[in-house]
Amino acid sequence: MRDWVHAAILSHLETAAAGFGYHAIRLETRLVNTRAVAFYQRQGYCRIPSYGKYVGGPEAATAISPVVLGKSSLDSYQQMRSG
Known part of the structure; x- marks a missing residue:
């Protein structure tokens, strides 16, 4: 698959997640x-x-992305960590 297909699928999932709050x-x-x-x-x-079960596992790459438009990934992560 090309990146545009992956990006379209990811965008759809992010939109659905935002719709669920x-x-x-x-x-x-x-x-x-x-x-x-x-x-x-x-x-x-x-x-x-x-x-979770990946803490301390050097082979795992954990990532976060904003779903709410206008927020950076880091802002979203810090907001989740603070409550």
């Missing part, structure tokens, strides 16, 4: 999946510390 999407992929890591970064996702 979510402010951000957190995802995980393996660091060895460099194409996925690069794709998510191009879509505005930024790395955050791993969580």
Whole structure:
């Protein structure tokens, strides 16, 4: 698939998540999946510390992206962490 197909699917999922009231999407992929890591970064996702069963796992790449327009990924992450 081309990136535009992946981007369209991701955009649809983000729109659906926003419709359900979510402010951000957190995802995980393996660091060895460099194409996925690069794709998510191009879509505005930024790395955050791993969580759940992935804490301390050096192979996991955890990322977050804003769902609410006009917010940066970091702003969304900080808002989630503060409550």
